[in-house]
Structures are given as structure tokens and as C-alpha cells.
Amino acid sequence: xxxxxxxxxxxxxxxxxxxxxxxxxxxxxxxxxxxxxxxxxxxxxxxxxxxxxxxxxxxxxxxxxxxxxxxxxxxxxxxxxxxxxxxxxxxxxxxxxxxxxxxxxxxxxxxxxxxxxxxxxxxxxxxxxxxxxxxxxxxxxxxxxxxxxxxxxxxxxxxxxxxxxxxxxxxxxxxxxxxxxxxxxxxxxxxxxxxxxxxxxxxxxxxxxxxxxxxxxxxxxxxxxxxx
Numbered sequence: 001x002x003x004x005x006x007x008x009x010x011x012x013x014x015x016x017x018x019x020x021x022x023x024x025x026x027x028x029x030x031x032x033x034x035x036x037x038x039x040x041x042x043x044x045x046x047x048x049x050x051x052x053x054x055x056x057x058x059x060x061x062x063x064x065x066x067x068x069x070x071x072x073x074x075x076x077x078x079x080x081x082x083x084x085x086x087x088x089x090x091x092x093x094x095x096x097x098x099x100x101x102x103x104x105x106x107x108x109x110x111x112x113x114x115x116x117x118x119x120x121x122x123x124x125x126x127x128x129x130x131x132x133x134x135x136x137x138x139x140x141x142x143x144x145x146x147x148x149x150x151x152x153x154x155x156x157x158x159x160x161x162x163x164x165x166x167x168x169x170x171x172x173x174x175x176x177x178x179x180x181x182x183x184x185x186x187x188x189x190x191x192x193x194x195x196x197x198x199x200x201x202x203x204x205x206x207x208x209x210x211x212x213x214x215x216x217x218x219x220x221x222x223x224x225x226x227x228x
Contacts, residue, residue, distance in 0.1 A: 003211055006097040007169050011138025013102035016066035019133045021048055025099050029131075032095050033071070036088040042075040044088065045117045053110045054130065062109030064130065070106070071129040072117040085126040086203025090170070093129060094211075102134030105171055105204075107197055127200060141175045143168040152183035159213045160188070166212025170205045173197035179205050187221035188213075 001009065021029075026048065033044050047070050053059070054067035071092055073085040093103045107127050119125055146164050150156070156164075160183055167190075168177065178193030179202060190206060192198035 001098055003094055003098070004166070006094045007166060007208060007211065009137070010094060010097040010103070010171075011140060012104045012171060013134035013136065013138045014062065014064045014067075014104055014130070015135040016068075016102070016130070016132040017135055018066060021069055021101075021132065025101070028099055029071075029092065029096065032092055036091060040075075040084055040088050042073070042084060042088060043118070043120065043123055044074060044092070045072045047072055047116045050113060050116045052113050053116065053128070056111045059109055059111070062106070064104075064106075064109065066135070067130045067132060069131050070110075071131060073126045073128065074117065074119055074123055075126060076122055077124050081124070081126055082197070082199035083203040083206075086200040086205075087207045088203075089127070089129055090204040090207045093171075096131055100133075101131055102138065104130040105173075105200075106130055107173065107200070127197075141171070144177050149177065149179060150181050150183070152181075156183065159217055163188070163209040163213030163218075166208040167205045170201070170208040172201040172204065176201065181209070182221075184221060186218045188218055189221040 029046055033046055036042065037044055049068055051068045053070060054064045073089050075081050075084060096103050105127060106129065110128055112125060146161065150164060164181060173196050176195050176198065178195045178198050179190055181188060181190045190202065192202040
């Protein structure tokens with residue numbers, strides 16, 4: 001499947017079957033993790049065959065089962081860390097979907113197993129992404145209407161609508177979708193609303209928008225994550 005198809009088909013999955021990640025799948029994930037780390041300065045790590053993080057009370061409370069593999073989103077402590085982790089983590093999530101895997105963003109309902117990954121001085125673990133072969137494919141979430149998340153005068157160009165459609169497919173904490181896009185000419189800006197993990201969500205939403213809008217004919221207004 002292509003990346004847009006992966007975006008539409010990907011839903012959060014919390015229950016996984018007992019099937020280890022294959023060697024080729026691990027190689028593909030690690031290659032993309034290395035590319036994301038190189039580009040972003042993050043310290044993302046793939047953890048495999050490690051069941052303890054999702055074997056405690058919090059994981060059971062979150063209705064997780066069978067999780068033995070996950071991606072640890074780690075980076076330097078800075079204001080932009082959450083947004084970076086959202087942007088590059090979703091890049092890995094969509095690749096996983098293309099590889100036939102399922103995923104779930106997990107902010108709290110897991111245990112931190114310090115021997116499973118490396119957190120260097122000045123870094124922090126931001127969030128983890130459960131990954132594996134799901135017992136099901138998850139279910140779609142409800143989405144807001146375009147006018148609920150857009151501030152713009154006049155008609156919306158096609159590329160912008162496609163970007164917003166993609167952004168509304170993005171996973172957000174508790175399905176909040178607390179973000180607003182503003183269009184000024186061909187310049188796009190987006191800000192996070194108030195709520196839990198909205199800065200993380202902002203990075204995810206930005207990545208989705210870029211995939212939907214395409215690479216040409218527009219630019220972020222101010223600092224953006226998009227490659228030039």
C-alpha cells in the first residue's frame with residue numbers, strides 16, 4: 001500500500017498475537033529509525049522481545065495484551081521534543097502499517113524498563129509506540145469537520161483540503177483533535193490547543209498534513225518540520 005492508503009487504514013490496536021517481528025521487518029524499521037535520528041537529532045530505539053513494559057497494572061488498565069515490541073521515542077530535553085517525537089514517530093507508524101504491522105501510541109499505560117533502551121544524559125523518554133501483529137485492525141475514530149479546524153478567508157485550494165483531510169486522519173490523544181490550521185496565501189500555520197499531549201499530537205498532525213498536501217505549492221509559515 002502507498003503512504004496515503006496506510007494513513008487511511010491505520011487505527012490504534014492494543015491487543016497483539018504471539019508472533020515475533022521478522023528479520024526483514026526489523027531491518028526495514030531500523031533503517032527508517034536511523035534516518036529519522038539522523039534528520040531530527042532524536043535517539044529513537046526499537047525494542048524487541050521485551051514483554052515487561054506491557055505486563056503490569058497500568059498496561060492491563062489500558063487494555064493492552066501481547067505487546068512485546070515497541071519503539072521508544074527518546075530525545076534531548078527541549079521545548080520542541082514532543083512535537084519532534086510526534087512527527088517522526090508517525091513516520092515510523094505509517095511505515096509499520098505498510099509493512100503489515102499494527103501500532104498504538106502509548107503515553108502513560110506502560111512501565112519504563114530502563115534496561116530495554118538507553119536514555120543519555122540530558123535526554124528523556126517522551127512516549128512509546130506499541131508495534132506488532134494485531135488481533136484486529138482497530139476501528140476508525142470520529143473526525144471533526146474541516147471548518148472546525150481551519151481558519152481561512154475565501155475558498156480553500158485543493159491541496160489545502162487534501163492536507164486537512166489527511167490531518168483529520170491523524171491519531172490524537174483521546175481523539176481530541178485540538179489543533180487549528182490557518183491559511184494565508186500559500187503559507188500554512190497550525191497551532192495546538194490546550195489539553196493532554198497536544199504538542200505531541202501537533203507533530204503527528206503536521207506530518208499527515210504534509211503527506212496530504214504534497215511537496216510543492218505551499219510552505220509552513222514560520223518554523224516547520226517539513227524538509228526543504
